[in-house]
Amino acid sequence: MSMTIHTGTIAHVRGDPFGAEEALEIIEQGALAIDRSGRIGLLGERNAVFEAFPNSEIIDHGNAWLIPGLIDGHLHFPQFYATAGPGNGLLDWLENTVYPAEASFADELFARAAAERFVRHLLACGTTTAMVFGSQFYDANLALFDAAARSGIRLITGMTLMDRNAPPILLRTAEQSLDPVEKLIGLCRTTPRLYYAITPRFALSCSPALLEMCGALLKCHPETYLQTHINETRTETAAVRAAFPRSRHYLDVYDGFGLITERTMLAHSIHTTDAELDRMAEAACAVCHCPTSNAYLGSGLFPLQKHLTRGIRVAMGTDVGAGTQFSVWRELSQAYKVQQLRDCRLDACHLLYLATLGGAKALGLEHEAGSFETGKSADFFVLDYEQDSYLAARLGRCENAMDQLFCLLHLADERHVGATYVHGRLAAPRNRSLP
The missing domain is CATH 3.20.20.140 (Metal-dependent hydrolases)
Structure with a gap:
């Protein structure tokens, strides 16, 4: 079966981090395979995804992050x-x-x-x-x-x-x-x-x-x-x-x-x-x-x-x-600060969950949206930080991908959204200013 495969650093939350551990999944050399109907066919390390679906179209996002919509x-x-x-x-x-x-x-x-x-x-x-x-x-x-x-x-x-x-x-x-x-x-x-x-x-x-x-x-x-x-x-x-x-x-x-x-x-x-x-x-x-x-x-x-x-x-x-x-992404940084004032400590996984899978569950749409689970609609955006010299340098000083995500949650905004896809289709293209 032919797929469209998107590559980059992929991050999503697989469960409720307020009630379970290890809910966050980050794949630094990741690939997301999307079928012709606009649904997720496979998520994993890019070589494994390439082997599963040879002769597929590949869209390489470099070091950018792929995040659920x-x-x-x-x-x-x-x-x-x-x-x-x-x-x-x-x-x-x-x-x-x-x-x-x-x-x-x-x-x-x-x-x-x-x-x-x-x-x-x-x-x-x-x-x-x-x-x-x-x-x-x-x-x-x-x-x-x-x-x-x-x-x-x-x-x-x-x-x-x-x-x-x-x-x-x-x-x-x-x-x-x-x-x-x-x-x-x-x-x-x-x-x-x-x-x-x-x-x-x-x-x-x-x-x-x-x-x-x-x-x-x-x-x-x-x-x-x-x-x-x-x-x-x-x-x-x-x-x-x-x-x-x-x-x-x-x-x-x-x-x-x-x-x-x-x-x-x-x-x-x-x-x-x-x-x-x-x-x-x-x-x-x-x-x-x-x-x-x-x-x-x-x-x-x-x-x-x-x-x-x-x-x-x-x-x-x-x-x-x-x-x-x-920007919901920017709201997450504000939410972090508000909860600090209430002695409620949130990490990167908690924050990402609230804006993706947690939001989907709140709307009863977790079967369709919020994570990169196989069969869900391929709704995601590309967070491309490399043209921001300060942000690129700041991420370079992080010890691991989790720390990088935490920085992105506070320092990235809509200017770093390289593209947005809905149901596997490009809906907001690269290199555009806000309309």
């Missing part, structure tokens, strides 16, 4: 141009920076151009799977679906739903939202690598009627996801308690409408109580950690260990636009 568990499409906006905490920032930016996506031509650039930015940063809050406007979401389908990126997204506490242009009642959401769910059923996420923005922007509709949709369409925010700031959490006085806590608001399931992704979860954490674990939902965004808004330090000890699945997210960059 990064998984961004939380960011906002209509905040593409809202990065680095001022605001005095979350609620003030939403009102003065985010809502005006999101309203501009009512213009379909503007939204289509933004969708193309948004997807290209993700791929240029090595991201091959992303869970995204879509626009409040149907045509803007169609534009995002179209751009994703053409690029091959694996996209989980849905119309952002809100019916109160925001400018009228962004609000839709449950009755107004139902038909466009149903249409977009149908579109995802017929388009490979697209998944729909029912997306109530957060409790403060949703009436009980809208949350009830979300629960009904989730029950009616079990293949869909549910994504929302929880316990991002203390001010927000207090406001939710006041708005829903009959609920025991923030999570209970969502839980009361059937929104907390194994298909649910909750962004932030910084100020979550023990009772909420216990319920999250019981329901097997997932959480997304967005360290740059949390620092930018002064939200707090994510308690990673409290989530992990309960077995709660955790993904990494850039959370553009409170997050100020599109």
Whole structure:
């Protein structure tokens, strides 16, 4: 059988390093064989792979590293141009920076151009799977679906739903939202690598009627996801308690409408109580950690260990636009620093896991993404550091490949992404600047 074989230094995580030892595999003279359908046929030492598949096309990446495609568990499409906006905490920032930016996506031509650039930015940063809050406007979401389908990126997204506490242009009642959401769910059923996420923005922007509709949709369409925010700031959490006085806590608001399931992704979860954490674990939902965004808004330090000890699945997210960059890789360095402040020590294996296999598990996609296991989709990026003279010299002083990976996790960024492949196909080529 003829394959396409990529060579380089290969690194991936084969299991959960928070619960098992020796989960990280690094092959310094490695080769990755990809079949014609875009799936991984074999991973190993390059001579062994060459012998297994003679007469195959070989793409030699030199000393560059081949890493599984990064998984961004939380960011906002209509905040593409809202990065680095001022605001005095979350609620003030939403009102003065985010809502005006999101309203501009009512213009379909503007939204289509933004969708193309948004997807290209993700791929240029090595991201091959992303869970995204879509626009409040149907045509803007169609534009995002179209751009994703053409690029091959694996996209989980849905119309952002809100019916109160925001400018009228962004609000839709449950009755107004139902038909466009149903249409977009149908579109995802017929388009490979697209998944729909029912997306109530957060409790403060949703009436009980809208949350009830979300629960009904989730029950009616079990293949869909549910994504929302929880316990991002203390001010927000207090406001939710006041708005829903009959609920025991923030999570209970969502839980009361059937929104907390194994298909649910909750962004932030910084100020979550023990009772909420216990319920999250019981329901097997997932959480997304967005360290740059949390620092930018002064939200707090994510308690990673409290989530992990309960077995709660955790993904990494850039959370553009409170997050100020599109690189999940750079988020890992920020996560390391945040956890240092919480006396939680992370090594290279822990960090790589959170952005790859851990993210895939959080989304229930570990059978398709997150590592170089045979049969999975060949989604990966090439981390090429050799043109960076300082980084090349720094890596040359490392004692082993594990130390090199740790340095790369802190010193490399999207400028070092030489190429990104989705399902074995080149999606973001070499030697290009960010679009």
